[in-house]
Amino acid sequence: MLATFGGSFVVTNGWRSLLLWIIGLALGYVLYRGTFGFAAGFRALLRDGRTAHVRAQLLMIAAAALLFLPALDIGSVASQPVRGFVFPAGTAVALGAFLFGIGMQLGGGCASGTLYSAGGGSPRMLITLAFMIAGATLAAFHADWWSALPALPALSLLNTFGLASVLALYALIGTLLWIAALSYERRRHGTVQPIWQRHDEARSYGAWPYAWAALALALLNFATLAIAGRPWGVSQAFALWGSKALEATGLSEPAFWAFWEQPTRAAALHRSLWTDTTSIMDIAVMIGALLAAGVAARFAPQWRIAPIHVLASVIGGLLLGIGAIIATGCNISAMFSGIASGSLHGWLWLVSALLGNWLGLTLRPLFRLDQPPIAHRTVLQTT
Numbered sequence: 001m002l003a004t005f006g007g008s009f010v011v012t013n014g015w016r017s018l019l020l021w022i023i024g025l026a027l028g029y030v031l032y033r034g035t036f037g038f039a040a041g042f043r044a045l046l047r048d049g050r051t052a053h054v055r056a057q058l059l060m061i062a063a064a065a066l067l068f069l070p071a072l073d074i075g076s077v078a079s080q081p082v083r084g085f086v087f088p089a090g091t092a093v094a095l096g097a098f099l100f101g102i103g104m105q106l107g108g109g110c111a112s113g114t115l116y117s118a119g120g121g122s123p124r125m126l127i128t129l130a131f132m133i134a135g136a137t138l139a140a141f142h143a144d145w146w147s148a149l150p151a152l153p154a155l156s157l158l159n160t161f162g163l164a165s166v167l168a169l170y171a172l173i174g175t176l177l178w179i180a181a182l183s184y185e186r187r188r189h190g191t192v193q194p195i196w197q198r199h200d201e202a203r204s205y206g207a208w209p210y211a212w213a214a215l216a217l218a219l220l221n222f223a224t225l226a227i228a229g230r231p232w233g234v235s236q237a238f239a240l241w242g243s244k245a246l247e248a249t250g251l252s253e254p255a256f257w258a259f260w261e262q263p264t265r266a267a268a269l270h271r272s273l274w275t276d277t278t279s280i281m282d283i284a285v286m287i288g289a290l291l292a293a294g295v296a297a298r299f300a301p302q303w304r305i306a307p308i309h310v311l312a313s314v315i316g317g318l319l320l321g322i323g324a325i326i327a328t329g330c331n332i333s334a335m336f337s338g339i340a341s342g343s344l345h346g347w348l349w350l351v352s353a354l355l356g357n358w359l360g361l362t363l364r365p366l367f368r369l370d371q372p373p374i375a376h377r378t379v380l381q382t383t
Contacts, residue, residue, distance in 0.1 A: 038109075
């Protein structure tokens with residue numbers, strides 16, 4: 001019903017909006033059924049020495065790059081002009097990604113993970129989402145500070161080296177990272193978890209193999225590129241929602257903030273949310289996850305949340321929102337879409353976010369996040 005109701009709104013904006021709504025529903029469904037949370041994957045790598053989820057992320061990025069780079073080199077898909085996410089790599093990206101990484105481990109998820117977990121019935125992640133919106137709005141308010149931080153010009157590896165060279169470079173980097181991940185996990189455990197099948201507990205509640213979800217996400221991101229003319233993004237909508245809320249309540253006038261002076265952003269601020277591509281897809285992702293939870297008969301919100309976990313969600317959500325806006329993107333728009341677009345800033349984001357995740361892991365015991373109550377364990381492990 002919610003999917004149909006939302007579709008009835010976006011269809012008035014044309015067939016592209018309706019297709020993006022459907023893609024967003026599919027993204028939410030895939031994220032939930034694959035339990036594809038980047039925070040859990042980074043935690044498994046850094047704390048437990050398990051690399052299945054990270055290898056699935058490598059597969060996802062590789063598949064997306066194989067689809068993206070030739071299309072971006074041509075400049076269009078089926079007569080639709082396309083552009084990648086290529087932004088300056090500098091201090092703001094590194095700082096923002098680092099803060100985002102800390103927030104991933106305290107808040108319980110990344111940007112996409114928060115959306116699908118909240119939509120799938122996690123009240124704690126609804127708190128994280130609310131404060132992610134607050135953090136993104138706060139960062140937008142202070143854009144005149146962080147936007148002045150030192151940065152390199154936007155660098156497209158595709159434009160710099162050419163299609164054949166950048167594909168070869170990505171193949172080399174991906175192969176080396178894959179081998180390193182396998183070697184690391186074997187040294188820690190003697191065995192390697194597969195990505196084409198899931199363990200018995202995951203299969204018992206219908207979770208897809210990580211590889212299935214990874215390839216589906218790559219295809220859906222390319223579909224977004226083909227329909228919207230640019231890749232999948234998530235986090236800028238949070239600053240938009242918060243700014244519109246402040247404007248509607250008369251608490252501030254975001255139109256005069258430096259962040260909203262950029263023409264494309266200014267246009268989004270003055271239009272309906274139902275005309276904003278990122279907002280349409282974010283809402284659809286949540287509803288898609290809700291559909292997946294219903295299909296799997298796993299929609300069972302646990303409303304009793306320990307106060308210390310609420311505090312972790314508040315702090316984590318603020319860091320996620322602030323970090324995503326400062327870094328010009330989150331794990332989706334900066335890392336996934338940015339690297340697939342051949343942007344240097346995507347690689348900088350990845351390294352900085354891993355460092356932030358490492359620090360976030362050291363802080364998790366302060367909030368008793370590694371030993372959640374039994375009632376919350378399943379939800380937290382999927383984010």
